[in-house]
Structures are given as structure tokens and as C-alpha cells.
Amino acid sequence: MKHSLDHLFGRNSRWLAIRSEVRHFGLWLALFLPVNGPAFLHAQAQGAATLFEKKCYSCHNIGSGNKKGPDLKGVTAQRSREWLHSFIQSPAAMNRRGDPAAVDLFRKFSPEVMPDQALSPEEMDSLMALIESLSNKNQIFIPAGAKLSRPIAAGDAEAGRRLFTGKTLLSRGGTACITCHDLDGAGLFGGGTLGPSLTAANIKYRDPELIAILQNPNFPTMNSIFVARPLTDEEIVQIFSLLQSTKQANPTAAVAPGPVDLKFPLLGFGLLVLSLAGMNRAWKGRLRGVREALVGENSPRAGSLDRSQP
Amino acid sequence: MLDHLLFVIFPYAAATLAVVVTLQRYFKKGFSYSSLSSQFLESNELFYGSVAWHFGILGALMGHAIGFFLPVQVLWFNSAPVRLYILESTGLLFGLLAVTGIVSLIVRRLTAPRIRAVTSALDVVVLLLLLVQVVLGVYVALFYRWGSSWFAGSAVPYLRSLWILQPDTGMIAPLPLAVKMHILFAYLLVAVFPFSRLVHMLIVPIQYLWRPYQLVVWNWNRKTLIKQSPRSLRHPVTLPVPAQASDPVAEQRAVVTR
Numbered sequence: 001m002k003h004s005l006d007h008l009f010g011r012n013s014r015w016l017a018i019r020s021e022v023r024h025f026g027l028w029l030a031l032f033l034p035v036n037g038p039a040f041l042h043a044q045a046q047g048a049a050t051l052f053e054k055k056c057y058s059c060h061n062i063g064s065g066n067k068k069g070p071d072l073k074g075v076t077a078q079r080s081r082e083w084l085h086s087f088i089q090s091p092a093a094m095n096r097r098g099d100p101a102a103v104d105l106f107r108k109f110s111p112e113v114m115p116d117q118a119l120s121p122e123e124m125d126s127l128m129a130l131i132e133s134l135s136n137k138n139q140i141f142i143p144a145g146a147k148l149s150r151p152i153a154a155g156d157a158e159a160g161r162r163l164f165t166g167k168t169l170l171s172r173g174g175t176a177c178i179t180c181h182d183l184d185g186a187g188l189f190g191g192g193t194l195g196p197s198l199t200a201a202n203i204k205y206r207d208p209e210l211i212a213i214l215q216n217p218n219f220p221t222m223n224s225i226f227v228a229r230p231l232t233d234e235e236i237v238q239i240f241s242l243l244q245s246t247k248q249a250n251p252t253a254a255v256a257p258g259p260v261d262l263k264f265p266l267l268g269f270g271l272l273v274l275s276l277a278g279m280n281r282a283w284k285g286r287l288r289g290v291r292e293a294l295v296g297e298n299s300p301r302a303g304s305l306d307r308s309q310p
Numbered sequence: 311m312l313d314h315l316l317f318v319i320f321p322y323a324a325a326t327l328a329v330v331v332t333l334q335r336y337f338k339k340g341f342s343y344s345s346l347s348s349q350f351l352e353s354n355e356l357f358y359g360s361v362a363w364h365f366g367i368l369g370a371l372m373g374h375a376i377g378f379f380l381p382v383q384v385l386w387f388n389s390a391p392v393r394l395y396i397l398e399s400t401g402l403l404f405g406l407l408a409v410t411g412i413v414s415l416i417v418r419r420l421t422a423p424r425i426r427a428v429t430s431a432l433d434v435v436v437l438l439l440l441l442v443q444v445v446l447g448v449y450v451a452l453f454y455r456w457g458s459s460w461f462a463g464s465a466v467p468y469l470r471s472l473w474i475l476q477p478d479t480g481m482i483a484p485l486p487l488a489v490k491m492h493i494l495f496a497y498l499l500v501a502v503f504p505f506s507r508l509v510h511m512l513i514v515p516i517q518y519l520w521r522p523y524q525l526v527v528w529n530w531n532r533k534t535l536i537k538q539s540p541r542s543l544r545h546p547v548t549l550p551v552p553a554q555a556s557d558p559v560a561e562q563r564a565v566v567t568r
Binding site: 187221225 | 353
């Protein structure tokens with residue numbers, strides 16, 4: 001609903017201003033309560049830390065280094081409040097306008113592109129206050145909710161593998177991990193390659209980071225699918241356990257993508273050759289060259305069958 | 311904004327153009343609905359081109375249609391890796407058949423002088439669009455794979471949003487460039503469709519499948535005819551040559567024509 005209105009009006013500043021006004025007076029809440037209301041209320045009540053964990057932590061740390069996006073420690077001292085507001089609302093628009101700092105960030109973190117964030121000015125201010133207070137105290141952000149709901153038990157990794165490959169369907173309707181991700185031992189041809197391989201996921205991310213990602217996969221491609229169909233606590237435990245056991249089995253796995261797998265293209269090529277041979281056989285009685293000969297004989301240069309000759 | 315232009319406004323414009331011009335052409339110039347067959351001019355290269363292309367593209371289009379109409383069932387089918395691999399390799403095969411076919415058809419159209427003589431600029435445009443489109447499709451199948459599953463999660467919601475007139479490009483905005491180009495070229499093909507010979511797909515003579523078969527009656531002695539006739543008369547064919555009583559060969563030919 002919100003998206004379609006954005007499409008109607010575009011993301012021009014006037015519409016954004018009207019939208020924030022409406023939200024400010026609480027009308028926004030009343031209008032979209034059936035769709036976005038519960039999530040919105042929940043986020044407000046949980047405060048800045050929860051908001052940061054849900055919306056930012058997939059890509060940003062505060063004080064413990066760059067992830068997909070930059071570490072946000074001290075960012076409030078480096079940039080103005082207005083700059084941060086307009087960047088958070090639409091990073092791509094800032095980049096297009098040629099804002100030097102934005103262009104710099106886009107270059108440094110390419111090919112990652114931060115998606116537009118539908119946050120109210122109040123929400124953005126609360127996030128900035130959180131970043132500022134942690135930065136001033138020289139503390140790092142540790143997500144409170146990024147914990148497993150229960151300890152890992154025997155059989156979780158196996159259950160996780162069934163979830164990964166899709167043998168057990170994700171209960172809220174998300175697409176199975178194998179659709180877009182590879183994982184060591186995921187099947188004969190491996191998993192998908194739309195997203196990165198997860199064999200080394202547990203080396204790239206620390207445990208709370210990985211758990212937070214499983215809770216809120218706030219990457220653009222995943223977000224569009226999983227924001228409405230999140231993993232259950234139980235599924236998070238099982239998939240986390242699978243990723244952990246994969247890490248133990250592949251302690252030297254590299255984060256960089258491995259060589260391109262040739263099994264699948266070769267299978268396709270083999271099938272192609274077989275099909276062409278099959279067609280050749282199925283139509284072996286086809287007419288070969290008959291028409292060409294006729295056309296040749298009927299062309300002006302040919303002899304007795306030319307129409308122009310009696 | 312660019313996304314909005316290319317993935318919301320453009321598809322609606324292309325679809326409108328396709329529907330309006332298709333109908334207008336049908337009612338104004340119905341006899342121009344044809345594939346403009348060039349089979350009579352050359353048939354050796356045409357075999358691998360046409361057969362491979364048509365099997366490939368029809369299979370691939372069918373796959374996309376099944377994904378669009380039955381996304382949940384496709385996801386269920388793909389829930390066992392072996393079935394996912396079977397579906398994906400079938401799709402890849404159709405794609406590769408289409409690429410083989412279109413390359414063969416392009417080579418033929420550009421190298422055979424008779425075919426070149428009957429080739430219009432639009433034919434070349436259509437062939438190139440189709441080539442780019444199927445190559446992009448195979449590229450996506452190989453490098454962003456298991457599209458049969460993520461198509462259901464990412465592309466179908468977008469296509470459905472167009473269908474119900476509540477466009478939402480949020481789902482496809484983050485997809486890789488090759489995937490977006492594949493979607494874009496599909497719209498370009500829809501836009502070119504009504505002006506080109508692609509309209510032949512609307513008038514496929516499927517009634518041939520159930521119409522009564524035709525009887526061919528030979529009313530002369532084939533063996534003696536073959537001995538005295540040029541090579542081209544050894545098969546029954548229809549020719550646009552009028553019968554002339556003074557010419558014995560033409561007389562024979564007139565029999566064949568009837």
C-alpha cells in the first residue's frame with residue numbers, strides 16, 4: 001500500500017514532507033494500521049536499539065568494523081543531521097545528485113547499494129542518538145535480541161539441512177535457502193548463485209551478527225521476501241546449527257566465491273547435443289534440397305523450365 | 311525513477327501497443343498475418359534453425375508461464391533437490407535449443423542470398439532482439455541459478471503487481487542487471503511483436519491436428535516418370551507454373567499441381 005502510493009506520487013520532497021506530516025499527526029497510523037500498523041507500533045515501543053537491530057545491523061556495526069556497509073561509530077560527528085536524514089531516506093538519490101560524500105561511499109562499498117529506508121524523522125533521530133551515545137562511551141553495539149531461543153541440540157544441523165534444501169518447507173512461506181545460496185554438501189549441483197555461498201558465512205560473521213541476519217535478513221533481495229515471511233525461532237536455531245556445522249567441516253573455506261561449477265553447464269550442453277541428434281533422427285525422412293533445386297531451375301538463368309520460354 | 315519508467319510505464323505502453331496494433335492489423339490487413347515462410351528458398355540450414363528454435367522457445371515460454379501461474383506448486387516441486395535439478399536442466403536445455411536455433415536462423419538469413427533478398431530491416435531487429443533475449447536467459451540460468459525457485463519469490467510478485475494494476479518494483483529493484491535486462495527485452499519484444507512477422511504465433515493452424523488427412527493419389531506410373539524426368543520431379547510438389555499442352559514436362563507437372 002505504502003509502496004504503491006510512493007509510485008503514484010514519486011519520491012519527491014513534497015510528498016515525503018506531506019507523508020511525514022501525516023505520520024506526525026497519527027493519521028498515517030490510522031490509515032495504514034491494518035497493513036503496517038502492528039509492525040510500526042512494535043518498533044516504536046522497542047526503542048532505538050531494537051530498531052537498529054532490525055533495520056541496520058545486517059549491514060552496519062557500531063564500533064566493531066565495516067560489514068556490507070561502513071561502521072557507523074562517530075558518524076554523527078562527521079555528518080550533519082540533515083545530511084544523514086536525506087541519505088537514510090534515499091541513498092541512491094543522493095548518489096545521483098552527485099553529493100561528494102555519497103558518491104564516495106557508493107564507490108567504496110560497491111556493488112552494495114543501501115536501499116531507501118522508510119523511517120520517520122523521529123526514528124532517524126533516535127537511531128542517531130543511539131550511535132552518538134555508544135560512540136561517546138566508546139562502546140560497541142551488541143544486539144540484545146540476537147540470541148538463539150534455545151541451546152543447539154543433536155539433530156538440529158540435520159533439520160537445518162532439510163530446511164536449507166527445501167525438503168521441509170519454511171513454515172511462514174519463505175523460499176528455501178538453496179534457491180539463492182550454495183552450501184557445502186547442498187546437493188549434486190549445489191545451491192543457487194543469485195546470493196553468496198553460505199559455506200563461509202560463519203567465518204565472515206560473528207555469531208550474534210549471523211543470528212541477527214537470520215532474524216531480519218535486511219539485504220535488499222532477501223528483505224523483499226522475508227519481511228513478510230520471517231523465519232521462526234525454531235528454524236533460526238536449526239539453520240544456525242547447520243551453518244555452524246558446515247564451518248566446522250570446512251575450516252579453511254574462503255569468503256570469496258570459488259571457481260565456477262561446470263557440472264550444470266556441461267549437463268545442459270550434453271542434453272542439447274542429444275536433442276539435436278534426436279531431431280535429426282525423428283525427421284530423417286525430411287525433404288533435403290528439393291525446393292532449392294526447383295528454385296534454381298525456375299530462376300531466369302536456368303534452362304527449359306523457365307516460365308518465359310515456350 | 312528510472313526503474314519506474316522501465317518497469318512500470320514501459321510494460322504498460324508495450325502491452326497497450328501490442329493489443330491495439332495486433333487487433334488493428336488483424337482487421338485491416340488480415341492477410342499480412344504470416345510467418346512469411348522462406349522454407350521454399352532453403353531447407354537444410356532451416357531444419358536445425360527452425361526446429362531447434364521452436365522447440366526451445368516454446369518450452370522456455372511455457373516454463374515462464376508455469377512459473378507465473380503456479381508459483382506455489384513450482385516451489386513445492388523444487389522442494390527436493392533432485393526435482394529442482396531436473397526442472398532447471400530441462401529449462402536450460404530449452405534455452406540452449408533456442409540459442410542454437412536463433413544463431414542458425416540468423417546465419418542463414420544473412421548468408422543465403424535468396425533469403426537476404428526477402429529480409430526486411432524489422433526482421434533483422436526482431437532476430438537480434440530474440441538473440442539477446444535468449445542469450446540473457448541462458449546467462450541468468452547459468453550464473454544466477456535456480457531461477458525456477460527465485461522467480462516465484464522475486465519476479466512473480468512484481469509481474470502480478472503489474473497484472474492487478476498496482477505496480478510495485480520493490481521486488482525486482484535489487485535484482486542483478488542481467489535479470490533486469492532480460493525483463494526489459496521481453497517488454498521490447500512485446501512492443502515490436504504486432505509490427506513483425508512474430509504475429510504468426512497467433513494464427514498457428516492447430517486445427518491441422520484434427521482435420522481429416524489428405525489423400526495423395528498418383529495417377530501415373532512413377533517409375534517411368536523418374537527415368538525420363540529431371541531430379542526435381544521425383545517428389546510430388548506444387549509449382550506455380552501454368553500447364554502448357556505443348557510441353558510434355560509441363561503437362562506432367564500440371565497433373566501434380568492439381
